[in-house]
Amino acid sequence: MSEKYFLKENMEKNVSDYDFSAFKKALKMGQNKVIKEIEDSGLKGRGGAGFPTGFKWKLASQQEADLKYFICNGDEGEPGTFKDRLLMEDSPVKVLEGIMIGAFAVGASQGYIYIRGEYAKPIKIFNKIIKEAKKEQVLGENIFGSDFSFEMKLIKGAGAYVCGDETSLINSIEGHRGISRIKPPYPIEKGLFDKPTVVNNVETLSCAAEIINQGSDTYNELGTENSRGTKLVCLSGDINEPGVYEVEFGSMTIREIIQEFGKGIKNNKELKFVIPGGISTSILSNDKIDIPYTYEDIEKAESSLGSGALIVVAKGHDLIDLMLNASRFYMDETCGTCFPCREGNRQVHHMLKKAMGKGIDHNKTELIKDIGKTIRLASRCGLGQSSLNFIGSVIDEYPNELLIGGVDNG
Numbered sequence: 246m247s248e249k250y251f252l253k254e255n256m257e258k259n260v261s262d263y264d265f266s267a268f269k270k271a272l273k274m275g276q277n278k279v280i281k282e283i284e285d286s287g288l289k290g291r292g293g294a295g296f297p298t299g300f301k302w303k304l305a306s307q308q309e310a311d312l313k314y315f316i317c318n319g320d321e322g323e324p325g326t327f328k329d330r331l332l333m334e335d336s337p338v339k340v341l342e343g344i345m346i347g348a349f350a351v352g353a354s355q356g357y358i359y360i361r362g363e364y365a366k367p368i369k370i371f372n373k374i375i376k377e378a379k380k381e382q383v384l385g386e387n388i389f390g391s392d393f394s395f396e397m398k399l400i401k402g403a404g405a406y407v408c409g410d411e412t413s414l415i416n417s418i419e420g421h422r423g424i425s426r427i428k429p430p431y432p433i434e435k436g437l438f439d440k441p442t443v444v445n446n447v448e449t450l451s452c453a454a455e456i457i458n459q460g461s462d463t464y465n466e467l468g469t470e471n472s473r474g475t476k477l478v479c480l481s482g483d484i485n486e487p488g489v490y491e492v493e494f495g496s497m498t499i500r501e502i503i504q505e506f507g508k509g510i511k512n513n514k515e516l517k518f519v520i521p522g523g524i525s526t527s528i529l530s531n532d533k534i535d536i537p538y539t540y541e542d543i544e545k546a547e548s549s550l551g552s553g554a555l556i557v558v559a560k561g562h563d564l565i566d567l568m569l570n571a572s573r574f575y576m577d578e579t580c581g582t583c584f585p586c587r588e589g590n591r592q593v594h595h596m597l598k599k600a601m602g603k604g605i606d607h608n609k610t611e612l613i614k615d616i617g618k619t620i621r622l623a624s625r626c627g628l629g630q631s632s633l634n635f636i637g638s639v640i641d642e643y644p645n646e647l648l649i650g651g652v653d654n655g
């Protein structure tokens with residue numbers, strides 16, 4: 246079992262009791278060295294896309310502007326994902342410190358934390374944290390006697406999954422509809438109120454704070470060459486002990502995570518498949534999960550690590566019902582801007598609904614896959630580009646079971 250942890254340090258909930266050692270270290274290092282440390286760590290964004298954090302910060306730092314913004318994305322809407330909620334509830338000051346380090350590194354003087362509207366407790370906690378930080382002069386002018394000044398506000402999301410996309414989130418903060426923007430220009434060039442803007446995930450910033458605190462060398466002792474450090478895995482579904490577990494990349498296989506952390510399948514059933522990164526990712530059947538938990542190994546298996554939501558599905562489920570549930574989610578959550586995404590997801594849901602209890606023939610499944618390709622090519626944000634990954638992979642893996650009604654009685 247993985248016994249190396251990186252994020253379980255300094256789990257503090259009060260600003261007055263936190264020493265901000267990583268941020269103070271960052272001030273002494275200077276912007277360029279902070280960015281270099283994050284680059285050397287190989288830290289990838291933990292929101293799902295896996296974009297190199299240090300590279301994003303470097304590009305943003307090179308933008309010339311009178312004002313820059315830094316945003317922490319806590320709009321955790323991916324089904325099966327709840328690790329950011331844990332961090333915001335249990336380690337909110339560490340999250341704040343990560344935001345401050347990122348803002349200092351890129352030269353941002355104003356920032357926001359955007360939290361999913363359904364997360365009442367994290368919202369309450371962060372309202373308190375921000376108020377306390379201002380009182381303790383941790384936020385404001387000349388922080389800790391330095392030349393760095395930073396103000397921060399909390400924005401409560403309105404329940405739109407699409408606002409997990411950084412451009413949709415930016416539109417939401419500006420008071421517009423939560424719809425995606427065409428890129429380029431990218432947010433680091435022209436983001437919030439047309440100013441250079443960096444958007445990072447909650448877990449990403451928590452990792453960044455600890456990387457500065459402990460050093461990139463310590464971080465690089467964990468994981469693999471292409472998957473550095475650790476990952477918070479959200480384990481749910483047909484398992485005995487769901488929860489959030491910190492796993493060192495490459496130290497365990499997906500099956501070992503399910504057995505050792507999740508304590509196996511409920512009711513001693515046989516595993517059917519896993520969804521390795523939330524319902525935006527393709528499934529891995531039972532015979533494909535004896536692979537190390539890394540970005541590269543899951544990609545080789547033709548799926549994605551995604552947000553870290555590892556959903557376990559046992560035998561006995563109605564496959565069409567599972568697909569229908571996913572299709573309803575994407576039909577409801579599309580912002581409607583891209584016609585193929587809006588209409589494609591609606592038509593897929595309609596076809597699956599008609600197939601309930603009857604099965605779905607080969608022509609219909611091929612049509613669904615074609616619609617998925619069209620949506621993926623025509624959509625301008627990650628919601629549309631990944632909306633048919635789960636459904637398409639179920640069709641590819643179990644075509645005969647769908648023909649006979651979608652139920653596996655194994």
